[in-house]
Amino acid sequence: xxxxxxxxxxxxxxxxxxxxxxxxxxxxxxxxxxxxxxxxxxxxxxxxxxxxxxxxxxxxxxxxxxxxxxxxxxxxxxxxxxxxxxxxxxxxxxxxxxxxxxxxxxxxxx
Amino acid sequence: xxxxxxxxxxxxxxxxxxxxxxxxxxxxxxxxxxxxxxxxxxxxxxxxxxxxxxxxxxxxxxxxxxxxxxxxxxxxxxxxxxxxxxxxxxxxxxxxxxxxxxxxxxxxxxxxx
Numbered sequence: 001x002x003x004x005x006x007x008x009x010x011x012x013x014x015x016x017x018x019x020x021x022x023x024x025x026x027x028x029x030x031x032x033x034x035x036x037x038x039x040x041x042x043x044x045x046x047x048x049x050x051x052x053x054x055x056x057x058x059x060x061x062x063x064x065x066x067x068x069x070x071x072x073x074x075x076x077x078x079x080x081x082x083x084x085x086x087x088x089x090x091x092x093x094x095x096x097x098x099x100x101x102x103x104x105x106x107x108x109x110x
Numbered sequence: 111x112x113x114x115x116x117x118x119x120x121x122x123x124x125x126x127x128x129x130x131x132x133x134x135x136x137x138x139x140x141x142x143x144x145x146x147x148x149x150x151x152x153x154x155x156x157x158x159x160x161x162x163x164x165x166x167x168x169x170x171x172x173x174x175x176x177x178x179x180x181x182x183x184x185x186x187x188x189x190x191x192x193x194x195x196x197x198x199x200x201x202x203x204x205x206x207x208x209x210x211x212x213x214x215x216x217x218x219x220x221x222x223x
Contacts (some may be wrong), residue, residue, distance in 0.1 A: 002152075004152065006152075008150060034211070036214075041216070041219075042216050042217075043114070043116075043200050043202075043214035043215050043216045043217050044153075044200070044214045045213075045214065046211045046212070046213070049211055088152075088153070090153075097155055097158070097166065097168075098155070098212060099152075100152040100153040101152055102150065102151065102152050103152070
């Protein structure tokens with residue numbers, strides 16, 4: 001079983017839609033959870049960073065962590081064509097290495 | 111720009127060639143990383159350096175040889191690679207090895223022929 005599971009997509013939505021991206025994980029020691037966005041031919045850039053369970057909001061983006069279910073989500077409201085990218089979840093425990101999901105390819109159509 | 115640069119951006123090499131990838135970070139970080147990104151697969155951590163000392167080698171074949179002369183520069187020396195080594199090689203840096211954020215460079219797209 002992979003430590004982190006992420007649906008690779010591709011996911012295609014119309015402009016303005018609410019997008020939900022998800023990852024599940026198996027290691028209960030994970031405490032730090034991140035979402036990276038990677039545009040084509042670029043390196044990943046950190047989008048959201050959360051510690052332990054709960055929600056974090058930044059503009060149109062909301063990250064949710066449910067440690068009891070070992071499930072994290074990234075919601076994008078009012079999605080824009082510029083949001084088209086691959087979204088990577090990543091997580092780690094205290095002092096551990098960063099473990100990435102496979103990435104979900106998102107396309108937002110005008 | 112993320113403050114992490116990588117050169118070259120694209121590299122095509124034969125299996126008998128020797129080449130090097132370069133990474134430079136301008137963020138004052140003290141930890142640097144090499145990752146391999148293959149299509150449809152998660153990022154694979156290859157090497158970690160903290161204050162110029164290698165702290166992690168993730169069972170990487172010896173045909174990949176890292177070098178970290180100082181906290182700002184990281185190299186990946188390549189020799190006798192295989193076609194399956196073709197991938198995007200990403201460099202990242204962070205402030206310490208704690209849970210802080212890692213900042214990535216744009217990557218080097220490597221093709222082994």
